[in-house]
Amino acid sequence: MIGKTLVHETSAGVISGRIVETEAYVTGDAAGHAYRGLSRRNQSLFLKRGHAYICFVYGAAHLLNVSSDEAGVGAGVLIRALEPLEGIELMESVRGTSRPLDLARGPGRLFSAMWLDESQDGFDLCTGKTLWLGEAVREVGPIGVSTRIGITKDADRLLRFYEKSNKFVSGPRKLNS
DNA sequence: AGTGCGATTGACT
């Protein structure tokens, strides 16, 4: 998914960004929200690949995932950072900052910057008309791999991916080297 | 019914 775009057509205008960092949450993964089986909260992870799964963590931030397996299998990819492309002034207004690096670096930040909300949980991102995943706008650089950020279970698995030396990637320098 | 904690962020030193 890295290099592809996330596009949202809002009533105020188009907002889009280039995906530069992701994490995978696979089947049998103790860190994944689907680990304990289907529930109301995580049901969108069990949709066919390409649907949005939106969750709320720490009483503080929403996160956007894309389901990534067959219907009935709970797996997904967390989008962790975007390089802003279109609608930057809309991102700035909702984020309350004009610093480019603070707009969509981090999963909670990009969720806010893209003007998303919980009503988009379960949305089909492949056929959607207002919110969808678009093709890459340019060539993708070398991809780095690391452990995932902010988890405690299955923490050693190398399931975080990022475009190396893209400055919009989140995380400590140590993980990104 | 009560409790603990998480796929984070922003403010502050």
Place this chain on the structure above:
DNA sequence: GTCAATCGCACTA
């Protein structure tokens, strides 16, 4: 670099 805020959900009793 450290640290508290904050709330829905899963787990225990």
